[in-house]
Amino acid sequence: MPIPDLAMISAALTALKAGGEATKTTIDLYKTLQENGKDDDLSELRAISAQLSEGLFKARAANLEVQNQLLELQATAQAQNEFDATKSKYFIYRTPFGNSIWKLKEGEDTTQFHEFICPNCLVSKRDFYALQLNQSQNVVVCDSCQQPFRLKTAERPPKQTYSGARRR
Template sequence: MDIEFQSIRDAIELAEDTGTSAKRATETLVEIKQLSKTVEEIPAPEIKLAASELLAQVASIQVANATLIRRLSVLAASLAASKTKQSDFDRYELWNTPAGSLMYRLKEGHDMGEPEHFICPNCMANKRKSFLQGNNTKICSGCETVFTVEPLKHPSAINRVVN
């Protein structure tokens, strides 16, 4: 899973909204403190209204924070998956076959118990790991591109026309 920059922008906007809500809650709290100093002069309904506004703002902040935490967790998981995929791709090196095809093969000492195998460079460029199947001619299991490993023994055979 790749990290989408829109998700990062959404998380930043949510954090900004949370900050704005927190600022409004603080302003309401200051208002309530000022009202409480002169409580004899202020009617009770105004104090109740200010307290209700504060509670609504605090609830809004809590919801925004929970959403922000969830989105940041998704981003963290996405980043971890991306790093894992990249470290897997780092085990491969681009290899030019004797026939002149380019494909990825495991670097020496990076097999982790796996059999020798090859990865399609086209798919790898698209952040997919597709295995090449076959012997002298290998076909990508993802995009079906054909790769030649060994040169043809009789290149003139290509030029023959069959009637």
């Protein structure tokens, strides 16, 4: 979601301010003309009023755009807060094999959150994809990018000793 252009918001607010001042000027001019009672000036007032109405319409359109962009900005901030809150439930875990993955902190609810999170997808997609355990290979694999992460070093088979015949 794109961040709203601050220059556009500033311009819209300036237009709103100008529209408010124009409205006040129109009202003041109208009162002055009514007090003086000059009918000739009413045609000029109507022309100015039409120009100001157009300006007010543009100011209202700019106000709507500013409101929409502020709503987008609020939604972006809310999504970022939720992302940060979920991310704070994890820590970077270094596996014995040397891989770094995100692991759920002790005491967090494992029914609502995945135990392991893919570090690649967290950075590139800004989303929390579970790593599924494959016990036979001692690895976890990302649901999304299919990247495997080794949890344990491969154990070597025990050394075999030679128990052959004695040498003479």
